[in-house]
Each structure stands twice: as structure tokens, then as C-alpha cells.
Amino acid sequence: MSWLLNLYETYEANIEHVGKVNKKRNGQEYTLLPIAHTTQTAHIQVNITEEGEFHSAFVIDKSDGNTLIPCTEGSSSRAGSKIAPYPLHDKLNYVAGDFIAYGGKIKKEEPFSYYIKNLSDWANSPYATNKVKSIYSYLNKKRLVRDLLEERILGLDENGELIEKWQPKYDSLYEQKPAIFSVIPGDQSSAFIRFNVHSPMKILKNVWSDQQMYESFIQYYRERLGESDLCFVTGKHVPSTDRHANKIRHAGDKAKLISANDTSGFTFRGRFHHSEEVASIGYDVSQKAHNALKWLIQHQGKVMDQRVFLVWQNNSEAVPDPLDDPFAMNVSTIKKEGFTNKEFAREVAKALDGYRNDLTMGGKADVNILILDSATTGRMAVLYYRYMNKELYLNRLKSWYSSCIWHHRYRKDENNQYIEFIGAPSPKDIALAAYGTKVNEKIVKGLVERILPCIIDDKKIPVDIVRSAIQRASNPVSMERWEWEKTISVTCALVNKEEGYEVSLDRNNHNRDYLFGRLLAIADVLERQALGKEETRATNAIRYMNSFSKHPARTWKTIQDALQPYQAKLGAKSLYLSSLIDEVASQIQFDDFNNKSLSGKYLLGFYSQRHDLYQKKVKDEETKAVTN
Structure with a gap:
């Protein structure tokens, strides 16, 4: 639990960053999320007046769709046919009271009834802001789809029902394809709607970036949490949770670090009756720790093929x-x-x-190193901490x-x-x-x-x-x-x-492998000088390098025999390198001049000797230029 505790403390130490938008180099936005909040990509923005009337709506540009929204434990982990509405912003089939009236398809129950009931509870609570009340007042009129149709954002088919997927046959019904189909590939019911409050008399903060809105929902939701239990992270009795956050590495990440909802598998069956008997974690602690982790990954983490390295x-x-x-x-x-x-x-x-x-400030000066990865789409693990x-x-x-x-x-x-x-x-x-x-x-x-x-x-x-x-x-x-x-x-x-x-270069190093590496480097430089800058083919030393590392004595004879034409071509210019070959070779002990394979030390000798010779050549050219 120590990694969770340190993430929780990180959140508390950076509380002033909550809700502040940061941008990565690629322009992607991220923020340290408030508790009971998550992010979603919104497709349509609906502006409501302070009196609770429809003002305007538009399709959101893809670069501006990332939206911070309030969420409950249920909505943050909803899947399939499960009905679990987000508290404020949500998909069209949740927030539109007239969705069924326009041919909207639902599986069992109407999601809107659950959504509007939850929103009503929030809007009528002592923590509700005027913005929440304005949005609730409008949505309770059940005319969202109608207003979006008038704005030409949604589209109906020839039967007056919402088009599930745009097809060429609908071109005859519209001069221009409805705007929503430019941002979603399928059914209009999956369009995510975010709401904002507009005033002609004053400038209001966007709902999704308003600190008062964050605090309004957090205070309201805290009263709805369950009974207190011992938190295994902080050691305090606080409201606990068994539903923990996903979207840890990115917005589409479904893998969770902590999961206790598998009542039919072998997660805890056979050892415990209930998941709470394994470990209990406070709701606030879980939210803050996971939100801090998401923020840190976006801020300074390194991701390689979905594996996260974080310090x-x-x-x-x-x-x-x-x-x-x-x-x-x-x-x-x-x-x-x-x-x-x-x-x-x-x-x-x-x-x-x-x-x-x-380090001398008297506070904690410690470092966390964490590696995360997921084996499946639903489970993530701490590989190293x-x-x-x-x-x-x-x-x-x-x-x-x-x-x-x-x-x-x-x-x-x-x-x-x-x-x-x-x-x-x-x-x-x-x-x-x-x-x-x-x-x-x-x-x-x-x-x-x-x-x-x-x-x-x-x-x-x-x-x-x-x-x-x-x-x-x-x-x-x-x-x-x-x-x-x-x-x-x-x-x-x-x-x-x-x-x-x-x-x-260490000229006093008489290690066999190091000396053989030096010999190979000298042969390479000598042949390269003879070939000249125009010739780019590999030298014999480079071509035979692999064989040389395995059978140095035998291969060196081949390389030295191949050097003779180049020594003749260079004439007096090869005297220094030729004498250097003799000098280095003489340092190899007689018993060491054999075909025992070379260790990696020969690469050190090769690289250092070659670099030293090239440096000497540069200095000689500079000296010659100054003299002339």
C-alpha cells in the first residue's frame, strides 16, 4: 500500500494544481482531476441561459473535446447495458428526455429517468450552484433533441426518426450532412453532450472548469457515500469504496490497478467471503491516489508499448x-x-x-520509482516499485x-x-x-x-x-x-x-583482448587512409571483424596480408602506422597470441585506438594548416 499512500500524499502536496489545465508538447491537455471527477471526449456543446432556456449548440472541434465531468462510482465503471448516468454531462440517450419520441432505441429501461432523478437530487440539494439549477431546469422540459434538430446538428430519416448511421441514401434529404456525423462514426445516441451556462450580461466560467462546480458536486456526493470502514492506506475510518478508477494511462485505458468486483472467479473466493475482507480503501484516498497517478504519467511519465515508467x-x-x-x-x-x-x-x-x-530543508526528501503494465484490457499490475x-x-x-x-x-x-x-x-x-x-x-x-x-x-x-x-x-x-x-x-x-x-587510450594496458582490439583499429585506419575519402567500402578489418573476435590470431594473419598493398600505396606515409602495429603486437605475450575468442575488452581497445589515431590526424592537419 506504500505506493498508494505516496500517490495520495502527492495529491495533497499539489492541491493547488487541481483543475488547472496543462498542455503536453503535442498540444494534448491534461489536469490534476478533482475527486469524483473524470474526463470524457464531448462531441456537442449545449449552451443554456441562466433562466433555464436553450440558447445555442454546436459540434465541438476534436481538439477541444476533452472535458472534465463529475462522476459517481457507478458511472465511472459502467459497461454494456448497465444504466449508470453521469451526474451532469452524458450521452444523448441519457440527457435527452425526448430521445424515445424521435425513434431513439433503448434496450430495457429509459436511461433519462435515472439521469434526471439524480440531477434533480443534486439541483435541489443545499450544495447546488445556480448553473446546476439552470441546466436541470432546461433538461426537465424534455426538448433537447428537438432543439438540436432545429440547430441542424442532429438528423432524422424519412420516417422522422434519429438516423443510426449516415448512409448515401440520406443525401437526398439534406443539402448538407448534419454536423454530428463529422465527429462520430456511428449512432447519434453515442454523441456525448456537455452543457454550459451563457449570460449576455456577464462572463461566466465554463461549467467544466469552474472550481465552484467541482466543490458543489464533491460536497453533495460525499453525503451519499456508504458507511465508514478502516482504510488500509491511511489507517483512518472513512467512507470506503470497492470501485476504483481506470483510464490511468490514457482516456481509452480500461485496465484497473485495483479490482474487487469478480464474485465468480478466484479473486478472493475460497479465502474470503467478501472483497472488503481482503482490504478496504477510502473513497477519497482511492480517488486522489489514482488522479495523482494519471497526472504524473501525463506530466513526466515515459510510456513504451503501454508500459509506464515513472519517477x-x-x-x-x-x-x-x-x-x-x-x-x-x-x-x-x-x-x-x-x-x-x-x-x-x-x-x-x-x-x-x-x-x-x-535535502537540508528538514522535510522528506524521497523518490518513488514505479513501473506499470497490463496483461489484459481490464487488469493492470505494479511490476516494480x-x-x-x-x-x-x-x-x-x-x-x-x-x-x-x-x-x-x-x-x-x-x-x-x-x-x-x-x-x-x-x-x-x-x-x-x-x-x-x-x-x-x-x-x-x-x-x-x-x-x-x-x-x-x-x-x-x-x-x-x-x-x-x-x-x-x-x-x-x-x-x-x-x-x-x-x-x-x-x-x-x-x-x-x-x-x-x-x-x-591506455598505452600501458597489456591485456591480450585490449591489444588485439588496438591492432584491428590500426589496420582499419591504415587501409582507410589508403582508400581515401571517395571510397566508402568497408575495410578488411571491418569485414573480418566478426571472425577476428572469434579467431583473432588466424584472422589477424589474413588482415595483415591484405594490408600489404595499402602499405605499398601509402609508402612513407604508412611508416608510423606500420611501426605502431609492430609495437602493439610485440606487447602481446607469446602464449596469448592464439585463437581463443576475444571478450568485450577488445572493443574498448579498438574504439580508443581508432579515436586516438583520428584525433592525431586532425591535430596534424591543423598544425600543417597553421605552418602554411
Whole structure:
């Protein structure tokens, strides 16, 4: 229950955000919902005067349809033929008293009678606002469909009945297709109606964004809740509920985190007589916790193939996301001469210090990490949850960002140019390196879930992930050049996490695998120089890389024999690289020069040596330009 309690506390700490509309980058709106409220996509807006008369109506643009509406426990979970009206805004067959008069189809009972009874109770309660009374006064006249027909929003067939679905045969009845069919694909009875109150003398807040309307329904509905019970989240005796919210990840999400309505299955049968015996949760607590979760997911959650990864503090202050790389934290990645891991660790520490500013304030400074996913359309589960001290969390991030690092060149700047940086790859980049860019999204989200404990709990990276990345990085001919360059740098970061090597070339490292990697890099650079910039084909070193990783001694002979024509072509220009080959090869012990397969360390030697040679070439060209 700790995750529910922390979500509940998050809601209480951010109470000032309730009802305030925020916008995501794609323009989609979201808000921290009041309790006893949900959101629906409205299709038609009906404006009512303060005297309870019809004023106007129009079809709502799809971009403006998201509407915050009051809801009861029953209406929030209604399905199929079950009649459970929303308290105010609802579908046409619920809110229109003349729906049947115009040929509207109903299954058993008339939904309007239930709807208008509930609205009457609210409108006649001491908590009702004038807006509620105005809307009730109009709807009680039972003429909504008639008014919408006069506004040419709805359409009738040749028999004077509501058209269920628009067909070409109705073109002869109308000069222009009724507006409602531009926003709904099927039956007009499914059109969702929202109501607003219009005044020619003053500016009124929209009903769905009016704080007084929220409070009016909340106070009215609280009196209608059941008896108090012990809430297992807060430990208080409060009105409880066994109907919990859905629409957690998005508006169409039917999966619930808590469900106790399965009286015929094996949810609690055989161990308990009633669901309340398992656990009881207060209505307010459930509403606030679920609404806080929805808000946080929209605000800062990451969603991969419906799996949610969420990190937050109860006071909603920003914390770095473990799924990001240091680039997202504005860690300085400017390359320096002789750049070391320690220097980068200092850069990471400086970036994280900005998140430590509340640790001395005396309050709670803790971080929640939550992963959610659903196996079916109706059930959702918490796959991973950690609640940890913020200082420990930041230290774990520092450890990851400072150890799982390498030199990368796969990000682009605002000019769409590749930029070089040193840092840790994001978990998603690790997934793509291990399994390729065309991998199924389900595999990506599964790997990200496995990497998260490596960051948060300081666990070792699973061996199969590292092995898969090494195998792909050792097979450059199987992918495009840009993808291989990214794969090899990410793989080097994974190997480096376990080995603790420096990013820069270590000339004193006499490890067999590291030296073999250096040899391969020198051969690659030498042949590339001989081929020139115009020739883009892969070098022999790259072509034989996969074989080299499995049989280094035998494959090296093949690569070195193939180098001779290029050494002859370069002439004196190849002396430095040729002598470097001799120097590195001489450092390999006689017994180590064999065909035992190479570990991932050879990639570190390959990458560092190649980068060092290219850096030397750039410096030589700059020196030559200055001299001339």
C-alpha cells in the first residue's frame, strides 16, 4: 500500500494544481482531476441561459473535446447495458428526455429517468450552484433533441426518426450532412453532450472548469457515500469504496490497478467471503491516489508499448530520470585533452547537486520509482516499485552515469549535425544496441525494465544483454555505418561499466583482448587512409571483424596480408602506422597470441585506438594548416 499512500500524499502536496489545465508538447491537455471527477471526449456543446432556456449548440472541434465531468462510482465503471448516468454531462440517450419520441432505441429501461432523478437530487440539494439549477431546469422540459434538430446538428430519416448511421441514401434529404456525423462514426445516441451556462450580461466560467462546480458536486456526493470502514492506506475510518478508477494511462485505458468486483472467479473466493475482507480503501484516498497517478504519467511519465515508467517526488519537485542519459541533465560533455572518467564524474556530481537543494530543508526528501503494465484490457499490475531516500537515489545515478560511460557520436544538434559527447547511454539506446533498431517494442520495454534495477539498485548488467551487444558490435557488415558506430560506442559503455577502463587510450594496458582490439583499429585506419575519402567500402578489418573476435590470431594473419598493398600505396606515409602495429603486437605475450575468442575488452581497445589515431590526424592537419 506504500505506493498508494505516496500517490495520495502527492495529491495533497499539489492541491493547488487541481483543475488547472496543462498542455503536453503535442498540444494534448491534461489536469490534476478533482475527486469524483473524470474526463470524457464531448462531441456537442449545449449552451443554456441562466433562466433555464436553450440558447445555442454546436459540434465541438476534436481538439477541444476533452472535458472534465463529475462522476459517481457507478458511472465511472459502467459497461454494456448497465444504466449508470453521469451526474451532469452524458450521452444523448441519457440527457435527452425526448430521445424515445424521435425513434431513439433503448434496450430495457429509459436511461433519462435515472439521469434526471439524480440531477434533480443534486439541483435541489443545499450544495447546488445556480448553473446546476439552470441546466436541470432546461433538461426537465424534455426538448433537447428537438432543439438540436432545429440547430441542424442532429438528423432524422424519412420516417422522422434519429438516423443510426449516415448512409448515401440520406443525401437526398439534406443539402448538407448534419454536423454530428463529422465527429462520430456511428449512432447519434453515442454523441456525448456537455452543457454550459451563457449570460449576455456577464462572463461566466465554463461549467467544466469552474472550481465552484467541482466543490458543489464533491460536497453533495460525499453525503451519499456508504458507511465508514478502516482504510488500509491511511489507517483512518472513512467512507470506503470497492470501485476504483481506470483510464490511468490514457482516456481509452480500461485496465484497473485495483479490482474487487469478480464474485465468480478466484479473486478472493475460497479465502474470503467478501472483497472488503481482503482490504478496504477510502473513497477519497482511492480517488486522489489514482488522479495523482494519471497526472504524473501525463506530466513526466515515459510510456513504451503501454508500459509506464515513472519517477517522482511527493512534493513534485524535479528529480533526474534514470531512463535519461547525462545529456538530458545538461551535464557538460565538452571534450578536454586527456579527458578522464574522474573529470566526467565531477561534471555529473555538479549536475546532480542542483537536485540536492532540498535535502537540508528538514522535510522528506524521497523518490518513488514505479513501473506499470497490463496483461489484459481490464487488469493492470505494479511490476516494480521502489521508495528510496533522495540522497541514495542521486548517489546511485552518479555511480551509473560515472561508470557506464564512453565516447559517443550519435546525437544531433539543432542544425541536425552529429555532435561528440562522453556519457552513459539511455536504457532505450542500450536496448537498440543489444537487439537492433527493428526490434519489437515489447522487447525494448522488457530490457528497459531489466536495466532499471542496475541503475537504482546498483546491480550488474545482465550478461545476456552485454553478450548480445558485443555480438552485434562485432558484426558491422550486418548494419548501416551510423547504426554500427552507435552500437559499438554503447557496447563499449556496457563493457566499461564492469571493467572500469578509461575512455582515452591506455598505452600501458597489456591485456591480450585490449591489444588485439588496438591492432584491428590500426589496420582499419591504415587501409582507410589508403582508400581515401571517395571510397566508402568497408575495410578488411571491418569485414573480418566478426571472425577476428572469434579467431583473432588466424584472422589477424589474413588482415595483415591484405594490408600489404595499402602499405605499398601509402609508402612513407604508412611508416608510423606500420611501426605502431609492430609495437602493439610485440606487447602481446607469446602464449596469448592464439585463437581463443576475444571478450568485450577488445572493443574498448579498438574504439580508443581508432579515436586516438583520428584525433592525431586532425591535430596534424591543423598544425600543417597553421605552418602554411
